[in-house]
Amino acid sequence: MKFKNQKNDIDLDWYKLSFTEYASGIEVFHASLFFSDDKNTQKKILDHALDEYRHSQYFYTLFKNEGKIAKVSSPHAIVNYGGLSKSPFPCSKENLLTICSYLYIGEIRAIEFGKKVKESCKDKNIISIFNIIEKDENNHANGLKRYLDNENKFLVFTKIKFAKFKFYFTDRRASNLISRLQLKAETFFTKLIFKYFPESIFEIKSDTNDFDSVFNNKNRMS
């Protein structure tokens, strides 16, 4: 679904959005485990994760309503579409500040995105969904801000800048350009490799007739 106006040009892919929210739910869930000593805070963070899963469900319903079929398997969708491949998890408790800065920037980006959609969209159903989400995201961002404000301000400032920088490269335009260049280079080198390599290199010989033959090759990758 594509919305256009003078200011913004937003291409809404409900499927990808659904998995972005789902991946956020997973990240927030992992963050909650660092707060096992502070039960009240942990419960609040788990409720934050529940909100993200709920948002994911909203978008998935919109996707389903369009009568489309999901062809990408869910782990690939979560890791690649959802952005978990760029996630800081798993990590230790020492990285808590980095994680919270990363989650905070994620919330700010979600709020900005929601505002853009509301400006350009006329569908009341979609606007009401984004209204609910905006309210939730504001709560999450405020909670994270309160936590970060109590920490070393200079360190928080650096971590937030770094998180913003990291997100810049996951943005569509930048990543599209990089992936187009990557694909061209891959195609070129692939042609080259398969043109000059003798076919015999790809022949597979069975070496698993009995345990002794397998044992002799136990440290080999092929």
Added chain:
Amino acid sequence: MKEYILGISYGHHESSCCLFCSDGSVEYLREEWVSRVKNDFRFPVFSLNYLKIKYPNLELNITAVCLFEKPLKNWLGIGTKKGLSVDNYVNKLKQFKKSDIYFEKSLKKVFKKIPNILYCPHHLSHLYTSEFLLKNKNLNTLNIIMDAYGEGLSGAIYSGYGKKIQLLKEFDTSSSLGILYSGITEWCGFKPNEDEYKIMALAGYGEPKYVDFIERDIIQFNETTLDISINPNYFNFEDSGKETIKHNFIEKFGRLQNDKSILDQQEILNCICSFQYIIEKTVIALINKLLLKHKDITQVFLSGGLFHNSKLVGEITRKITTKILVSPSPGDGGSSIGAGYFAMLCLNKNYIQDNNNPFIGPKIPNIDEHSHLFSMVEVKDTYNKILEILAKDEIFAVFSGYSEIGPRALLSRSLCCNAKSKSALERLNIKIKKRESFRPIAPVIHKKYLYENFEFNDNSIENSFWMGQLIWPKKSVEMKNHPFFHVDKSVRAQVFDHESDLHKKFIPKILQRLLNEGHIIANTSLNIAGDPMVFIPEDLYINCKRLEIQYVLQDDLLYEVL
């Protein structure tokens, strides 16, 4: 001093690791349980971190780490022949970067020093997984391994056990019944390598009208050479990232209409049913021929992803009287067990004691320590409260004992209701789990009830302890009294054996009492459809909230979700 051997499997499927300790204990972990990504295929870094915390001396005392396949051989095994399209090769290169060829590099990010890295051939990992889980010490065993592909092959047949194995037959990828099944899954609008169980359920709604055509034109079994040939004009067996189904297939069987429910598209259902039938017929013919040829064989072990198909296993055990067993985790996800076992054989270590199959996952944490998420229900008698929940057609969760290793919940992490009530079943299946209506819910039945109502192969009944096979009722049994029957009258029941030490040890006492008193409990996995099974109380809280489940049973205590 304790020593450890670690098996790891990851790549195109759900990743896992299995730790064997010199004191005989075993711990199996699926990456998805810890990472919370369903069917997580990535290097199991979450699981390894979990193990490092749980076993502080692990890094110092680890003897060997074994991968479940030979990564370079696997990468070269499919889609690398000359003459394929450039797209195919580009896809192949992309896979190289993400493949398990970088296993050692990934491992070094978790463990600074690894003494010995081993690589177990893909299909042997399956074989040894079965051997470990089914406790095999019988030389007269036939191991049939069939999956989509691994190391350029789609299956293999071995005889023997342990170090006394002998290769009898290999199947290359062009005869992969696993890839064929995934192709049909994709054609039906479901996710390949993930939603195959939905196709299995849908097969019950069709008629095998295309059997003659498929046998003549698509799948042939050669009884002399035992080769399975699949017509490449209908299926794409190269790993090119393109659809598995080819144009000729679409011309013959049509396309799914997205604006209509699949249950209203009878021709599609007939096609699914026909392919399921032919796959069953082919595998049964293969086993029969092998048993005729090797007369000393006394048992057959089935492993590989194809045997996740419990209808296929059910039909095999129904038609062949020899003891035929499938392990609780026959797919690639379970292969880390076989890889670890292989390493033990190679290093002449014997860390195995009587294992607690299929409950070798971690012990389920105590809910009591999470009073901010759950509160104990103060009732005089938990048993009577559970009876009340069942009578009201309500649903409760079970989170007790040890984690099950396979994909199916076995009353350790389950959602349960009264299986005799149609409305409770519908509520659990459609409203709570939000599953498609065509997918039946499995019941847990007492062994006595099984003998009274079902026809089955007694030699192979062990499969039903972990829902590995379908069973069918006696002709006299009427369907209307058993709402948990599938449309084709089959049932994927979990059988509770009151005499089994395993069941006595691992199934919560209250549920044992219910089953002994003749109750039939519906049992489905404790998760939202598309999410991994719950693993720790924090997951349990998230899942119960999303599923709107109020009560959780742990041991003999009932908890309420806050």
